[in-house]
Amino acid sequence: MGPTPDPTVAALLDTSSTVRLRPLFEGNNISYAIGFKQINYLAEAAVLHHFRAAGLPVGELYQRFGLGFDLVDLRSRLGALLAVDDEVEAVVTPVTKDGEDRLGFTVGLFVEREGKRVKCAGSTVRVALRVDSHIAASEPLPAGLARFTTERLGVGEQRKTEVVPEPYGSLSRGRGTTGPDPVLTELIGEDNAFGWRYRIPYFYCHFNERMQMSGFLRVMEEVEDLFLADRGLAIKEVLDTRGWIPVVTQSRIELLDESLMEEELYTVYTVENVFKSLLYTCRMDCYVLRGDQLVKTATGTITHGYLQETRPNVWEMATLDDAAVAALSTPRKVSA
Template identity: 80%
Template sequence: MGPTPHPAVTALLETSTTGRLRPLFEGNNISFAIGFKHINYVAEAAVLNHFREAGLPVGELYRRFGLGFDVVDLHSRLGALLAVDDEVEAVVTPVTEDGADRLRFKVEQFVERDGKRVKCAGSTILVALRIDDHITAEEPWPAGLERFTTARLGDGERLEIAATPLPYGDFTAGRGATADPVLNEVIGETNAFGWRRRMGYFYCHFNERVQMSGFLRVMEEVEDLFLADRGLAIKEVLDTRGWIPVVTRSRIELLDETVMEEELYTVYTVENVFKTLLYTCRMDCYVLRDGHLVKTATGSITHGYLHEAAPNQWEMAEFDRTTVEALTTPRKAAS
């Protein structure tokens, strides 16, 4: 048997916590509802609070022990609407398995509706503690924490490519490019959309790598670009059909590290359209290293639309034929 775990590590692994959090106003994009990205932000914030309550705040983990907090897998199912003025009761339950090398937490978000406690989202979050070689730890790691540390976040799959990439994009290229030989080769004839984007420092943390929230932003933006490419631009659909995008489930898993200012090749593939109500897309993210495409993240998201059946009463909208055709018909590769 190893040494007795430090009390803070025991609390991290065995004690549930409850925090009261509010979503950021930034997430109130349409009507009075909070979007999926910021619901995931609340889940991450709840786990950060759990670390503080245990006595291991992430700033101290970095400064004292040289360990970076990294969410490496975030899987959420969204239920009831989260409104801009809601206060969320976020319950974090540790569910790390014996011998696991990642910390696993279940996060449940509850709000009050007409005097009742309603669950609006549930998430499973995996956390790795990345050893940072930019700094020197001031103290040894607390006993029991070592098995969750890693020198690197994964080792992503490497793909051979024949295409020659375009020159490095200009810093003022805005939202990046969708016309790229590498993207065309990876997509081929599949029902997918491609996007190439330089990852700025504002997507990153700990001086170096893109964090989970950065990939949530990529997922949100590639969906926006995809819909516009398919003739379903969000503003136009909202104005002409009264449909509001809604997400019922999302997941992102980090497979390798994406470094600040690398160009990210994102492939967004339509996988299923369910009964003209929902569609699921897979997101695969790559960077180009030493002539290979390295997959650094993967994920999926399930989308649909709501329409306002009565003032402030929202129901699922059924896709019309034009929408189904737009979602299911592959576009010709851009050159």
């Protein structure tokens, strides 16, 4: 057994916490429902509250100990609909095992429905504490915290490439490019996949340099939007003509390495399966090009279906028609 952890670290590892939160209005895109990104934001907010409740708020971790807080793995399963006016009870339970070098938590999000407590989502979260080179620690670390610190979030898989990227072009290309692009063409190969090249903006980043989990959630949301438009299933058109809107049942993002501010992020969105004309699962892989090395910095999956408005404000799962299944299942060739 190691030394007794500091009370703040013991609270992080052993004590559950509960906080009441409300989703951001930004996530109210369709009818009165809140989308998957904002539900994941609630899980992040609950873990941030857990650190504050333990006596280690993330601002103080940075100022006192030179540590940056990073969500490095976020897995969520969505159940009941979350509405714009809901107040969410978020319960954070520590699940870090002996010997692990990441702090682990489960997060349950609960709402009240007709007097009953209903779970609308559940998440598993892993947190790393990144030693920051921009600031010197002013105090020694609390006992027991050192094992969760790291000099780098990861060392992603690297592959050498001979292709030369096209110049990015003017900064007015705010949404980047979906091709033709030689790097995306190499990454996609013959897969049933879609590619997107995008300059990482500072507002997706934190601690002066690197992209944070919320930025990858935004990328996952946007690449889905671009992918569907590319396959002839643009969200507004499908909503207007069929009354369908995409809905997420589960998602996961894991950080494998660091993606730096203003690097170009190459995102490959691969259709893995279409299940019984109800759901489809895509894998998201993110890369940066450093010299002649393509470095995988993040990976994740997301499962989508469609909801159909059967009458005003009443939504049910839709069955994909043959045209939608074909669009999702058939690779679209893009030349370099």
